[in-house]
Amino acid sequence: MQAVPASLVILGGGVVAVEMAVAYTDLGSAVTVLVRGDRVLPRAEPFAAQEVADGLRELGVDLRLGRQATAVHRDADGVHLVLDDASEVHATELLVATGRKPRTVDLGLETVGLVPGASVVVDDALQVTAVADGWLFAVGDVTGRTATTHQGKYDARVAGDVIAARFRADPAAAGERAAVEARAGAERSAGPWSRYRASADAGAVPQVVVSRPEVAWVGLTEAEARRRGHDVRTVRYATGSVAGAFVAADGYVGTAQLVLDDVAGTVLGATFTGQDAAELVHAATIAVAAAVPIDRLWHAVPAYPTVSEVWLRLLEAAGC
Structure with missing residues (x-):
């Protein structure tokens, strides 16, 4: 238009x-x-x-x-x-605006045995699983893992570290050789949540919708958590009731919710609505990605008067 x-x-x-x-x-x-x-x-x-x-x-x-x-x-x-x-x-x-699919029709994927027009399936090292010898990597929307700019950048950082560790010129200096071999060994033995694996793609992806009210969430929804077999408990609080909301906007309206693993005592997901809800989601992303126990989160004191005080109210509702 x-x-x-x-x-x-x-x-x-x-x-x-x-x-x-x-x-x-x-x-x-x-x-x-x-x-x-x-x-x-x-x-x-x-x-x-x-x-x-x-x-x-x-x-x-x-x-x-x-x-x-x-x-x-x-x-x-x-x-x-x-x-x-x-x-x-x-x-x-x-x-x-009925959905998107990876634009892989004109990339020549058929020359390496992949299907044009389909997602390019990768593992957590961002290596394409259907291509032998491990030389092909893919990041971003074409993988079908996530469809956000920030997560595509995250995948690119992981892929860059993996490639730098696996494919390297032989260094001349002994000191450089030791560092190169150390990186290669770390990548070979890498597990989830190392710098060589894109573990966050599976359950710690933040999403922001620029609507009114704004919406931001990360991790699993309550329904997703139950489907995955977690012992789920949710807590919810009206964000407009905290003191910082009165500073942020007149008549602030919004809701905050945590999805908790009641056995592990950790946050599986969080959703926030309201003005500037996106500014609340990064703290939740840290809590989800690091599996921080809610008993420890209770000691992360929010400044007064900020909208972040809703975290304290949520944790109080969770019994902390």
């Missing part, structure tokens, strides 16, 4: 659909969002998805859940969609 349309229909209910709905509404478009499922943000906690849906409607977005287009055509008047309930929607422009 070369200009802000007077009206816009967005197909999809994921992160891109939600963020574009907010952005174009702010720019002045009349926005309709058609979601095939029964909620937006299907990978987020249900309470967060509901808050975002409510926020979209408060912005004036025509949010229609459980609806999908069965026919689309464009004419001089714009885009016309027929929905599965026989109703029609008209708009100036249409934005399709």
Whole structure:
């Protein structure tokens, strides 16, 4: 689109659909969002998805859940969609945000036995598993592991360390030789959470949705944790009740939730909604990635008056 349309229909209910709905509404478009499922943000906690849906409607977005287009055509008047309930929607422009897939069609993957158009499967060292001799690595969206810029950079750092340790020129100096061999040995024996393995991809990936309210989460949702067999307990607190929220914004509205492993006493996941929720998620990422016991987290005292005090309230709710 070369200009802000007077009206816009967005197909999809994921992160891109939600963020574009907010952005174009702010720019002045009349926005309709058609979601095939029964909620937006299907990978987020249900309470967060509901808050975002409510926020979209408060912005004036025509949010229609459980609806999908069965026919689309464009004419001089714009885009016309027929929905599965026989109703029609008209708009100036249409934005399709129904998901992404790796763009691997034109990379020549077939020359090394890989399938063009499919994800390039890698192990935690970011080595492509289907190519012999271990010379091919992949990072970023093409792997299908994550689809965020920050996690792609993380994978690239791990891959760089692995490559530097495995593939090396023979150093001339004895001191350099010892350092090179030490790195190679460390990589060969590397386990999870070493600098040579992208362990965070499996359960410590932070995600931020620039919506209103903003949403940020990391780790496992309650449903994911239960599917993986954890003994799960959740605690939740209204973020707007802490003193720092009154400093951050008038009428601050938001929610914080921790998903706890009740046996291990650690944080499996965390979700925050509200203004600048993204600024709360890094502390949760550290707690998840390091499996910090909640009894120890209780000693990480939040400064007063900040929104981070919600951590204290959550831990108190957890019994600390």
